[in-house]
Amino acid sequence: xxxxxxxxxxxxxxxKARVRMAKxxxxxxxxxxxxxxxxFLAIVHESQRLRQELEKKLSLAYKSFSxxxxxxxxxALEEALMVAGGPEEVSISYRHIMNVVVPEMYITGRSPAxxxxxxxGRVMLPTYxxxxxxxxxxxxLAQFRGIMPLLVRLSCIERTIQLLADEIEKTRRRVxxxxxxxxxxLEQAVKDVEMRLEEMDRANASRxxxxxxxxxxx
Amino acid sequence: MDEFAWASAVGRIRVLEKGLLSKQELNRLAxxxxxxxxxxxxxxxxxxxxxxxxxxxxxxxxxLERFLADSYAYIGSMAPEPLVITAYRxxxxxxxxxxxxxxxxxxxxxxxxxxxxxxxxxxxxxxGFLDTIDRDRDAGxxxxxxxxDEKSERPDLVELKSVLARTYETLKxxxxxxxxxTLGLSPLELDSLxxxxxxGWAQGVFRRFGYDGVSDFLSSEMDILNLKMALRAKRLGxxxxxxxxxxxxxxxxxxxVLVDAYGKDGEKIKLAYKGTPWERLASEGxxxxxxxERLTAWEKSCDxxxxxxxxxxxxxxxxxxxxxxxxxxxxxxxxxxxIILAGKQSELSAGEIAERLRESYV
Amino acid sequence: xxxGLTGMLVLFGLLVSFLALGTAAFFGxxxxxxxxxxxxxxxxxxLSGMGSTIGVGIAGEKAAGIxxxxxxxxxxxxxxxxxxGTQGIYGxxxxxxxxxxxxxxxxxxxxxxxxxxxxxxxxxxxxxxxxVSGLYQARVSIAGMDIVAKHPEESGKALILPAMVETxxxxxxxxxxxxxxxAVKV
Numbered sequence: 001x002x003x004x005x006x007x008x009x010x011x012x013x014x015x016k017a018r019v020r021m022a023k024x025x026x027x028x029x030x031x032x033x034x035x036x037x038x039x040f041l042a043i044v045h046e047s048q049r050l051r052q053e054l055e056k057k058l059s060l061a062y063k064s065f066s067x068x069x070x071x072x073x074x075x076a077l078e079e080a081l082m083v084a085g086g087p088e089e090v091s092i093s094y095r096h097i098m099n100v101v102v103p104e105m106y107i108t109g110r111s112p113a114x115x116x117x118x119x120x121g122r123v124m125l126p127t128y129x130x131x132x133x134x135x136x137x138x139x140x141l142a143q144f145r146g147i148m149p150l151l152v153r154l155s156c157i158e159r160t161i162q163l164l165a166d167e168i169e170k171t172r173r174r175v176x177x178x179x180x181x182x183x184x185x186l187e188q189a190v191k192d193v194e195m196r197l198e199e200m201d202r203a204n205a206s207r208x209x210x211x212x213x214x215x216x217x218x
Numbered sequence: 219m220d221e222f223a224w225a226s227a228v229g230r231i232r233v234l235e236k237g238l239l240s241k242q243e244l245n246r247l248a249x250x251x252x253x254x255x256x257x258x259x260x261x262x263x264x265x266x267x268x269x270x271x272x273x274x275x276x277x278x279x280x281x282l283e284r285f286l287a288d289s290y291a292y293i294g295s296m297a298p299e300p301l302v303i304t305a306y307r308x309x310x311x312x313x314x315x316x317x318x319x320x321x322x323x324x325x326x327x328x329x330x331x332x333x334x335x336x337x338x339x340x341x342x343x344x345x346g347f348l349d350t351i352d353r354d355r356d357a358g359x360x361x362x363x364x365x366x367d368e369k370s371e372r373p374d375l376v377e378l379k380s381v382l383a384r385t386y387e388t389l390k391x392x393x394x395x396x397x398x399x400t401l402g403l404s405p406l407e408l409d410s411l412x413x414x415x416x417x418g419w420a421q422g423v424f425r426r427f428g429y430d431g432v433s434d435f436l437s438s439e440m441d442i443l444n445l446k447m448a449l450r451a452k453r454l455g456x457x458x459x460x461x462x463x464x465x466x467x468x469x470x471x472x473x474x475v476l477v478d479a480y481g482k483d484g485e486k487i488k489l490a491y492k493g494t495p496w497e498r499l500a501s502e503g504x505x506x507x508x509x510x511e512r513l514t515a516w517e518k519s520c521d522x523x524x525x526x527x528x529x530x531x532x533x534x535x536x537x538x539x540x541x542x543x544x545x546x547x548x549x550x551x552x553x554x555x556x557i558i559l560a561g562k563q564s565e566l567s568a569g570e571i572a573e574r575l576r577e578s579y580v
Numbered sequence: 581x582x583x584g585l586t587g588m589l590v591l592f593g594l595l596v597s598f599l600a601l602g603t604a605a606f607f608g609x610x611x612x613x614x615x616x617x618x619x620x621x622x623x624x625x626x627l628s629g630m631g632s633t634i635g636v637g638i639a640g641e642k643a644a645g646i647x648x649x650x651x652x653x654x655x656x657x658x659x660x661x662x663x664x665g666t667q668g669i670y671g672x673x674x675x676x677x678x679x680x681x682x683x684x685x686x687x688x689x690x691x692x693x694x695x696x697x698x699x700x701x702x703x704x705x706x707x708x709x710x711x712v713s714g715l716y717q718a719r720v721s722i723a724g725m726d727i728v729a730k731h732p733e734e735s736g737k738a739l740i741l742p743a744m745v746e747t748x749x750x751x752x753x754x755x756x757x758x759x760x761x762x763a764v765k766v
Contacts, residue, residue, distance in 0.1 A: 063564070066560065066564035067514075067566065067574070069564075070561055070566075070571075071557060073279075073283075073334075074279045074283070074331065075283075075313065075332050075333060075334040076313070078317075078329050078331045079313060079316055079320075079329075079332040080409075082317065082320050082321075083320060083405040125404060125406060125456070127406060128405060128409060129316070129405075129409025129410050129412070129413055130447040130451065130464055131410065131447060131466065132313070132409070135450050135513040135517055136514055136517075138453065138454060139512065220585065221585055225638045225639075225641035225645065226642060226644055226645035226648075227645060228642060228645065229641070229642040229645025229646035229725060230645040230648055230649045231645075232646060234649060236729070236730060533723075533726075535642075535723035535725075536638075536719075536722060
């Protein structure tokens with residue numbers, strides 16, 4: 001697309017101002033992009049680490065659950081697990097990364113710092129009779145319960161990654177638009193205007209010289 | 219008490235005992251390559267026909283459950299004093315009572331898979347039975363009149379039903395009293411109330427008949443269960459007030475002593491079991507607890523200790539003990555087979571399976 | 581010792597014999613020598629018969645149970661069941677011998693009270709040993725049936741064990757016979 005402007009000196013100054021503006025914006029956006037990328041990579045690394053940890057823990061938990069299952073008869077197991085282990089409340093707050101609003105989630109009563117350990121004085125009551133179950137089941141369920149904060153943390157991080165990726169994409173498109181479209185076009189327009197102005201100057205000069213000649217010949 | 223009445227039943231049991239899988243057979247089963255191979259090697263045993271009827275080998279639990287249900291029915295048919303066997307088998311009726319109570323009183327959707335087929339009362343009859351109790355209560359009819367039409371029923375089932383009804387009423391009153399709280403009765407309390415009702419009643423029946431072997435076994439089972447529950451409750455960090463609701467009464471170690479010990483420390487729990495055959499188990503368990511290690515192997519040795527007690531019935535020539543011993547042996551065998559098959563299914567290592575295999579009867 | 585059903589039955593048998601002795605002691609004058617002697621013969625038959633009947637009965641029940649599951653064991657089980665039955669025969673033998681010696685079959689029974697007491701006590705060894713051994717032999721037989729049920733090839737051993745109990749029934753029989761033949765003065 002070409003920028004059509006009147007080839008006036010006033011326009012030229014305005015165009016030049018726009019170019020300066022665009023270049024400054026470009027630089028700022030690029031900085032933002034780089035910073036976002038840095039944040040993004042850190043978070044991706046963390047999510048990878050979390051995911052690996054989660055997968056390890058989940059497979060361990062599933063394994064101990066299948067061990068518990070082997071020892072209990074199916075009706076005994078089903079009966080023990082009829083009632084869910086009780087509600088867990090998730091609190092959500094928000095945080096800004098480079099102007100991007102990302103959620104922070106953690107399970108109420110289990111602050112992220114404490115990880116999988118329940119808070120002091122908070123006892124998870126089993127929801128099944130102890131006489132007809134085994135300690136394997138306690139262990140397996142405790143493992144699953146320990147995974148919950150990790151799951152919540154991971155889902156929060158994945159959401160952050162999604163939001164950041166969107167933002168990076170948007171910023172990159174803006175940077176590119178500035179770098180490859182707007183700035184070149186503006187510069188082109190400046191050049192055009194300058195050439196036209198020079199052209200007009202030259203035309204003026206030659207017209208003046210012509211007029212001078214005519215005047216002198218008389 | 220009429221141990222001579224059991225002569226014929228014991229005679230039949232002796233022949234049936236020959237069908238129990240030996241330790242070698244179980245080990246061979248544990249060494250088979252995968253689930254299919256394991257089930258294949260069971261084909262020639264008494265389990266064969268049950269597995270043959272399966273469409274999918276993954277449903278081995280169904281076959282094992284059916285096998286046990288048939289065994290119970292067969293044993294029940296030969297018992298001269300049916301109430302003794304009914305009382306032993308009633309643990310499954312009380313299990314079903316837990317399931318139905320959870321769905322009826324706590325409003326949790328009923329899980330049909332949780333119902334056991336092994337009880338004296340079939341699950342489908344159980345629903346009608348509980349309906350009657352609910353209806354009578356609403357209509358304000360006393361329980362006794364509704365029992366009129368049950369006159370034709372076997373007296374042992376009538377007694378069992380009245381105990382179940384009483385337990386159900388207790389649960390119901392606990393829930394209704396706490397109407398402002400939807401979960402007025404925690405599932406943990408519900409389960410332990412039902413467990414205590416079962417053990418209390420069964421012990422009463424065995425004492426009434428005067429079969430010391432059976433009632434000793436039940437007391438020992440309660441001792442072991444109490445010990446296991448105490449250590450697990452400690453591990454889960456349950457308060458003493460809650461544990462006092464869990465401990466089963468009527469063990470050899472009085473539950474008050476144990477609850478009192480629970481409120482203090484591990485040493486006191488050891489002390490509570492001093493002088494019982496479980497003294498060593500108690501100190502081992504407390505040591506594991508203090509080191510924070512897993513209890514799996516220890517729980518197995520508890521089960522084994524209890525099972526060795528049952529095994530004494532093998533040499534008794536008369537009385538209900540061999541009959542109950544046989545049933546317990548079958549249950550243990552089915553448990554072992556389940557451990558092996560489930561282990562094969564989830565591809566556990568041979569060591570992990572062996573760690574969980576219980577002792578066998580023969 | 582007397583906790584089980586077997587012990588209760590033994591106690592019951594001893595009670596019966598004490599009652600009989602008491603009856604003889606209190607009403608000796610009324611019963612006369614003949615009466616006391618016949619009480620003795622009756623005790624021998626009754627107590628040993630009771631031991632055998634109960635013993636064979638329970639052993640039979642258990643044998644029936646095993647046969648129900650495994651009919652091929654019937655022959656071996658029959659032997660074991662029959663073992664406690666011998667005591668009844670010994671008792672009957674002594675009773676018969678006593679009646680023979682007191683002259684019940686030769687027309688005139690004419691015993692003094694002293695002679696009556698002699699007959700009574702001569703009959704007691706077989707009566708009591710056969711009652712007790714009959715019941716306990718039945719228990720051993722019943723336990724032996726477990727051997728037959730589980731290890732049919734070891735059935736011989738199952739027969740030897742109850743046969744040991746038989747010894748004391750035979751000794752009781754011997755004592756009673758010797759007493760009747762040589763000690764009782766007719």
